Amino acid sequence: MLDTLIIGAGISGLSLAHNLKQNQKQILVTESQGRVGGNITSNQAGEFLWEEGPNSFAPNPALLKLAVDVGLKDDLVLADRKLPRYVYWQGKLIPVPMSPPAAITTNLLSTSGKLRALFGALGFVPPLVGKPEEETVAEFFQRHLGAEVTNRLVSPFVSGVYAGDVNQLSAQSAFARMVNLVDVGGGLLAGAILSRRGKPKPKPDPNLPQTKPGELGSFREGLQMLPQAIASRLGDAVKLNWTLNELRRTPEQNYLATFDTPAGQQQIETRSIVLTVPAYVAANLLQPLQEKVSQALREISYPPVACVVVSYPKNAFKRPLDGFGNLIPRGQGVRTLGTIWSSTLFPGRTPEGWQMLTNFIGGATDLEIGELEEEAIAQAVQKDLSKILVKPEVSPKVLAVHLWKRAIPQYNLGHQQRLATIFAGLEELPGLFLSGNYLDGVSLGDCVRRGMEKATEVEDYLAVN
Incomplete structure (x- = not known):
């Protein structure tokens, strides 16, 4: 028993x-x-080491404690939290603004788009029409921060995390913390201030590895x-x-x-x-x-998502790989959802002179990917990479094409x-x-x-x- x-x-x-x-x-x-391991799928060939499912984690206390408990404290590796994230918009890779000054100067949003987001964050938000029980992610963020933020920042983020569709995902379920901020303060900014007020700062556990906000982790x-x-x-x-x-x-x-x-x-x-x-x-x-x-x-529902891992010589790239990776909003003529610049995120996982990219394609907005053969999926990713990162005449070393027929729950x-x-x-x-x-x-x-x-x-x- x-x-x-x-x-x-x-x-x-x-x-x-x-x-x-x-x-x-x-x-x-x-x-x-x-x-x-379930969806966790690490693979190795020679000096190449890559992931075909989750690629990293935010090192919260529960995960760090588990890693320490099972003897992995010394195997923990942390990525540089200052690595910029990029969004591919109108043919250019534009850094995602990660601070208020960057939000003011970013080229990703127009002046009117920035002002709309500012007023929305301050609580100047149109009321719900018809008072639906719940909003989609697109409806919630368009109402609070405007269409530009929704299309150029929220939508690619949703593609990266859920491989989802902002017009189907529930804001209450997928962005519960953001919705709660509005409930607490009547607006996103006021809610953020009120939710932090009086909340004691948690004391770091001396037995756990010390990490900084924004860092991502993996293991050796x-x-x-x-x-x-x-x-x-x-x-x-x-x-x-x-x-x-x-x-x-x-x-x-x-x-x-x-x-x-x-x-x-x-x-x-x-x-x-x-x-x-x-x-x-x-x-x-x-x-x-x-x-x-x-x-x-x-x-x-669980839409299909393919993970395509490729590697190129360093001289094959149009620009330096100096960031975490890039996400691609829908409507940019690119089928791939996003690309992690894996060899920059966690160095030492490729032979000298090579760089590695982990690409995700498919999701709720591209269900047809589940019907394609591996070769066709790899060709679609290569076509997209030649638009964004790689010189078109260079062919990749394809390390893996892993089609998850049912990937991330929506x-x-x-x-x-x-x-x-x-x-x-x-x-x-x-x-x-x-x-x-x-x-x-x-x-x-x-x-x-x-x-x-x-x-x-x-x-x-x-x-x-």
Whole structure:
């Protein structure tokens, strides 16, 4: 009899398992693939080291603590936080303004666009027409900061984080902090001031690596080091190539899970269970147990996104790679969503004389990418790079083309209502929990934070059941 069975050995499941194991719980983590890490996919060929899923993380305290706990403190690498971000607009790479003085002088916005954003930030905002229950990201930012900020800054940011569509994403779900600022202060600037007033500054933990705002992190041999280190600590509590086929309740109100495994069919009984798989996988597993929860999970869309990693000799570039990378707003005649200048962000991951680019293409505004062959996807990216960064006559060394058929969950309109339906339905299934990036944050740090929080929920349940 297990205390907790965890389905999925991505970073959500592993961080949850780590926290439960520290408190002496009898757990098991099962994974249908032959490796841990989920979407985290680090690869190496010769002196090239690259990522095909998440590329970095914002080093929040929860993630740093987890890294230290599993012995990765000395393997942490941090990118230069001063590296500029660029937006490709009207044929030029323009730095994203990262400070008030830069916002005043930037060429990315016109004078009228800057004034519109300023007045909007101060709270001079047109009222909601018809008072809809929720706004799209485009509607929210156009109302508060104007069309230029929305099209030239917010839209490419949404492409980079969610591979999403600003006309479909819910502002309340995808930009909850920004919406809360308006609720607190009546405007973005007033809300920011009021939310900071009286809030004590958190004291840094001397046991954790000290980081600065804006820094991005990875590990010496790539992000894969984190899930591998957690799994190593968990040992035999992690089972690979175990596919969950059926989940049902026992007369004693426990859960009985039936798996296909390399050793044949296995059944596991557990007091509690946590599904950390994607929403569409959880939907199939829960359909026999709770139809409403299953249907709400099924409504969360995951558009296709391809990650294309290429490398060029240094003399192949039209300009120095002196930044984090570039994002491309829709409507600029470029299909690629954005490019991370990987060898600048984390030096030492290419042979001498080479530079590496990690490109993302597809998403909610380009669903057709999921139907293309790898060669066609690579050619589309090369065509875009020749417009922006690379001399057209130079061919790349293609290191990887990884098509994620279902990539990043979309927090589209109605997301909060879907979550309310899910959590209401779960009340009929005590001891069953969900944890995943379709809930309240898609970043690596969000997944680790959620794993810690979910461990507390599970322990509270076990304490009284």
